[in-house]
Amino acid sequence: MKTMREERKNGMRRWALLVMLLLSFLATGAIAAQAEPELATAERLRLGQRMYQEGILPSGEPMQAYVNGDVPVQGTSFTCVSCHLHSGIGSFEANIAASPVNGRILFQPRKPYIKGFEYVPAYHKYASHFPERPAYTDDTLAELITAGIDPTGRSVVKVMPRYDINDDDIAILIDYLKSLSDQLSPGVSDTEIKFATVIAGEVPEASVEAMITPLQFHISRKNSLALAYKNHPRMARMAYNMIGPEIAGKTFTLSRWLLKGAPDTWRAQLEEYYRAEPVFALLGGITDGDWEPVHRFCEDNRIPDLFPIVDYPVISSSDWYTLYFSRGIRQEGEAGARYLHSMYELFAGQPLVQITRDSRRGHALADGFHESWGNTGHPAVIDIILKEGEPLTPEQLQQIISEHKPAVLVIWDDEALLAAMDGLTVSKDSPKFILASGTYMGEGLWKIPEQLRDMLFVTYPYRLPQDEVRFDPTIKSVLQGKPLDTTDPRIIRQACIIGEVLDDALVKMRGEFYRDYFFDTIGMMADASFPLYERLSFGHGQRYASKGCYIVQLGKGVKPQLERLSEWVTH
Amino acid sequence: MTNFLGPLTFLLLFTAGLFCPGQSAAEAKYQRSEVSISVPDVVLINQDNEKIPLRSLLQTEESVVIDFVYASCTTICPILSAGYANLQGKLGPENHNILLVSITIDPENDTPAVMKKHLERYQARPGWIFLTGSRADINTVMAAFDAYFPNKMSHQPLNFIRTTEKGKWIRINGMIGGNDLLNEIKKARMQ
Numbered sequence: 001m002k003t004m005r006e007e008r009k010n011g012m013r014r015w016a017l018l019v020m021l022l023l024s025f026l027a028t029g030a031i032a033a034q035a036e037p038e039l040a041t042a043e044r045l046r047l048g049q050r051m052y053q054e055g056i057l058p059s060g061e062p063m064q065a066y067v068n069g070d071v072p073v074q075g076t077s078f079t080c081v082s083c084h085l086h087s088g089i090g091s092f093e094a095n096i097a098a099s100p101v102n103g104r105i106l107f108q109p110r111k112p113y114i115k116g117f118e119y120v121p122a123y124h125k126y127a128s129h130f131p132e133r134p135a136y137t138d139d140t141l142a143e144l145i146t147a148g149i150d151p152t153g154r155s156v157v158k159v160m161p162r163y164d165i166n167d168d169d170i171a172i173l174i175d176y177l178k179s180l181s182d183q184l185s186p187g188v189s190d191t192e193i194k195f196a197t198v199i200a201g202e203v204p205e206a207s208v209e210a211m212i213t214p215l216q217f218h219i220s221r222k223n224s225l226a227l228a229y230k231n232h233p234r235m236a237r238m239a240y241n242m243i244g245p246e247i248a249g250k251t252f253t254l255s256r257w258l259l260k261g262a263p264d265t266w267r268a269q270l271e272e273y274y275r276a277e278p279v280f281a282l283l284g285g286i287t288d289g290d291w292e293p294v295h296r297f298c299e300d301n302r303i304p305d306l307f308p309i310v311d312y313p314v315i316s317s318s319d320w321y322t323l324y325f326s327r328g329i330r331q332e333g334e335a336g337a338r339y340l341h342s343m344y345e346l347f348a349g350q351p352l353v354q355i356t357r358d359s360r361r362g363h364a365l366a367d368g369f370h371e372s373w374g375n376t377g378h379p380a381v382i383d384i385i386l387k388e389g390e391p392l393t394p395e396q397l398q399q400i401i402s403e404h405k406p407a408v409l410v411i412w413d414d415e416a417l418l419a420a421m422d423g424l425t426v427s428k429d430s431p432k433f434i435l436a437s438g439t440y441m442g443e444g445l446w447k448i449p450e451q452l453r454d455m456l457f458v459t460y461p462y463r464l465p466q467d468e469v470r471f472d473p474t475i476k477s478v479l480q481g482k483p484l485d486t487t488d489p490r491i492i493r494q495a496c497i498i499g500e501v502l503d504d505a506l507v508k509m510r511g512e513f514y515r516d517y518f519f520d521t522i523g524m525m526a527d528a529s530f531p532l533y534e535r536l537s538f539g540h541g542q543r544y545a546s547k548g549c550y551i552v553q554l555g556k557g558v559k560p561q562l563e564r565l566s567e568w569v570t571h
Numbered sequence: 572m573t574n575f576l577g578p579l580t581f582l583l584l585f586t587a588g589l590f591c592p593g594q595s596a597a598e599a600k601y602q603r604s605e606v607s608i609s610v611p612d613v614v615l616i617n618q619d620n621e622k623i624p625l626r627s628l629l630q631t632e633e634s635v636v637i638d639f640v641y642a643s644c645t646t647i648c649p650i651l652s653a654g655y656a657n658l659q660g661k662l663g664p665e666n667h668n669i670l671l672v673s674i675t676i677d678p679e680n681d682t683p684a685v686m687k688k689h690l691e692r693y694q695a696r697p698g699w700i701f702l703t704g705s706r707a708d709i710n711t712v713m714a715a716f717d718a719y720f721p722n723k724m725s726h727q728p729l730n731f732i733r734t735t736e737k738g739k740w741i742r743i744n745g746m747i748g749g750n751d752l753l754n755e756i757k758k759a760r761m762q
Contacts, residue, residue, distance in 0.1 A: 067653055068650055070657075070750055071654050071657040078653055083646055093645055523645075548679065567706060571682070
């Protein structure tokens with residue numbers, strides 16, 4: 001280590017020399033040169049971020065490290081962000097705590113308590129996980145990164161990788177850590193946190209109200225607490241103990257950002273709203289069209305959007321700043337393919353025909369089906385596209401069956417498919433399975449004729465209605481007297497979930513109101529059952545919380561219920 | 572007080588899921604125990620989307636090591652997976668005598684595609700497979716290994732090494748180093 005320290009000192013000398021040269025160059029007054037240090041800083045931060053998030057050295061080579069004593073790992077498979085997360089505030093999971101690594105905390109002494117929160121049990125418990133230490137310096141921090149030694153001389157836990165990085169690269173990484181979560185995000189002040197929700201396009205007023213009512217309920221309830229915290233000592237003491245002063249005393253605001261006109265103008269409207277009122281995060285949001293402009297705006301400005309209510313979310317494995325309820329309607333296509341895969345032995349080698357209405361819904365379902373089916377390695381499906389506006393007729397359907405003799409027929413169409421199926425008779429050429437989408441069929445799901453109910457398998461991405469009623473009292477309390485059936489019940493439930501997850505996340509953030517930590521925190525939440533969804537699951541980088549879908553059939557009788565044919569998740 | 576029922580309700584709801592950070596991050600030595608396990612007769616899915624009957628898979632002549640992980644874990648799973656990658660590295664490309672089996676505890680997210688990417692990230696070689704399945708089947712497997720965690724965020728670092736005695740496994744609880752893991756596998760071969 002002595003050699004490393006000497007090398008580091010030499011490195012420091014090199015930097016000092018560089019800084020002196022730079023200063024003397026700037027002193028010449030060359031205007032063009034004034035831009036270079038800023039560019040260099042930006043570049044250093046970019047390189048530092050790449051080390052932190054991707055485990056790639058400035059040279060382009062992967063960082064090398066050891067964990068658990070003798071286990072060599074490459075930084076690309078074991079990145080800093082894996083444990084310390086995007087915000088650098090760290091993680092708690094599986095009884096292992098990864099400490100904060102943002103400069104603001106690293107370069108302060110650590111006590112077994114958080115100043116100002118000494119008597120908040122949850123905060124105290126959190127702080128007690130980390131031993132006391134003096135503030136890091138650049139040198140001691142470098143020692144930690146390379147040798148796992150903290151400023152007290154203790155060796156930190158073995159699961160913290162020891163990185164084999166040279167001094168110059170360590171300096172770049174430390175510069176990045178200093179910039180990480182160093183100032184509270186926009187939209188947060190000592191007294192309030194600002195939120196907005198986006199209403200994009202011509203959304204029916206009832207749908208907007210179904211979203212706004214529960215959101216506003218949560219905002220108002222929080223603001224009542226903030227008022228009580230200020231004016232009522234007993235409530236203040238309870239709030240202090242239970243959720244901490246940082247969140248208890250703050251009020252929330254919720255603005256409505258209405259986007260009008262063509263979608264290609266929405267970005268400019270969003271920028272204008274944001275310029276006028278920088279918000280901490282977007283809550284929900286709703287559209288009758290494409291969410292992509294809002295998604296992209298959030299991505300580019302690093303603004304979290306919690307659960308927009310959309311049928312067609314942007315599908316990405318790397319985008320970060322929008323957390324969706326699910327992959328939208330295409331998820332039903334994916335689930336349908338997985339379900340059929342699970343019983344492939346029953347029709348192996350026989351044709352599978354997919355009939356798709358030439359509509360956005362139809363194509364989303366078909367795309368999802370294709371993607372999942374393609375991953376199975378089974379023979380390709382036979383695709384037939386139905387023109388929009390031309391209903392599928394019984395004759396057409398019979399002709400398709402006679403021509404292709406499919407063992408499986410997938411029909412992505414609205415309830416008009418029922419009329420086409422009405423004349424189907426059971427014969428040796430009949431498909432073994434006919435699959436449709438519950439969402440696309442809409443109310444048609446409940447109109448399936450008795451004779452077709454055994455034949456038609458339907459994707460259904462929510463808890464079954466007969467099981468959902470147990471959440472009605474909770475929902476009614478949010479509506480505060482408004483009748484449950486006058487607005488869209490699904491949107492109401494989704495908006496209630498937004499409020500619950502928001503509350504939970506903000507408490508767990510312990511006053512660290514950084515946008516990145518908002519989603520980091522949600523990523524550490526336990527999977528849970530909510531209204532509408534049997535299970536929402538979270539995780540680092542997971543951006544589609546509901547992965548589930550049932551395959552159902554409509555039961556017998558005049559008041560039929562949906563009957564489950566599959567588990568919530570099918571593989 | 573009535574006036575504060577709303578805020579009080581908020582407070583209770585707000586804190587209903589208040590986090591419990593768990594145990595100290597102090598250095599953990601691994602714990603070793605011998606356990607009897609009846610492997611359930613379930614069919615899981617591997618990273619190539621193939622159906623894998625678990626019981627048949629584990630009835631191999633090779634040594635078998637199992638862990639329970641999930642791809643988006645931010646703490647112990649990367650270390651467990653790095654351990655497997657390291658073990659494969661120590662064994663070299665010719666050694667096919669150890670079957671490494673990672674079973675997801677997050678089947679909702681860990682699809683074959685996600686699992687494949689995870690294995691690629693750790694440069695897994697043949698002989699290391701990643702399994703998912705229905706939530707019910709995964710729960711059954713976790714319960715059979717006494718490794719059931721209703722909340723994936725509170726799981727533990729577990730490895731199971733099959734011994735030569737039928738139904739007997741070595742349960743390793745804790746972060747185990749590469750050399751220790753290899754030694755435990757060798758010991759299990761003698762049992």
